[in-house]
Amino acid sequence: MNGQWRTLETLADEIAARAQVQPRRILVALAGPPGVGKSTFSEALRERLNVFRADWAELLPMDGFHYDDAVLNARGHRPRKGAPHTFDVEGLDIMLARVKAAMGEVAVPVFDRALEIARAGARIVGPASRIVLVEGNYLLLDDPRWAPLRTHFDLTAMLEAPYEEIAARLHGRWSGLGIEDARAKLEGNDLPNVRLVLERSVEPDFRVVNSSG
Numbered sequence: 001m002n003g004q005w006r007t008l009e010t011l012a013d014e015i016a017a018r019a020q021v022q023p024r025r026i027l028v029a030l031a032g033p034p035g036v037g038k039s040t041f042s043e044a045l046r047e048r049l050n051v052f053r054a055d056w057a058e059l060l061p062m063d064g065f066h067y068d069d070a071v072l073n074a075r076g077h078r079p080r081k082g083a084p085h086t087f088d089v090e091g092l093d094i095m096l097a098r099v100k101a102a103m104g105e106v107a108v109p110v111f112d113r114a115l116e117i118a119r120a121g122a123r124i125v126g127p128a129s130r131i132v133l134v135e136g137n138y139l140l141l142d143d144p145r146w147a148p149l150r151t152h153f154d155l156t157a158m159l160e161a162p163y164e165e166i167a168a169r170l171h172g173r174w175s176g177l178g179i180e181d182a183r184a185k186l187e188g189n190d191l192p193n194v195r196l197v198l199e200r201s202v203e204p205d206f207r208v209v210n211s212s213g
Helices: 008-021 038-052 068-073 090-102 149-153 162-173 179-201
Strands: 004-006 026-033 055-061 106-112 118-125 131-136 156-161 207-209
Touching: 004 008, 008 026, 008 038, 008 156, 026 038, 026 149, 038 055, 038 090, 038 131, 055 090, 055 106, 055 118, 090 106, 090 131, 090 149, 118 162, 162 179
Parallel strands: 004 207, 026 131, 026 156, 055 131, 156 207
Antiparallel strands: 106 118
């Protein structure tokens, strides 16, 4: 099954089929580089799955496990915010285990982009949510610190788009900055993170072209 191509619709069908025969909660990894459109895709996938059954699917974004800026500043890592070493991977690992084992509700953190902070307990994975879509850049990263996460996933998918399209989307995120500041953000952090995901992720169960962003 490794690396088979799917659309959003056929991926939803695969997930639904698995959930219908599995008595416990299932976790699906939705990985991909920065700028590939993971958040938009994940929301659309959740909506499609919830057509089958109300509140059947919920989201757990990896970004909720960003280290706070106070920690990043103290460590000198603030310019690389969003790189693998700026996340509480061990905390995410524990949360995934808890979500998978639980039958009741679990409160999970969500990253607030307007405030640039992670808000604890900002989303509830309720008893009806038997499918949890875990979305993030490094979920399939071939790295000893990140590898334990893969033990929690029942299915994995990698979202893909042309590199030039990803770079253009990321450039748009910094359109309010000056040319030099925008270039520093892209070349000093965003694009290295894109290349890391593309070059050092393990093979997923499925691949999805997400060229619409």
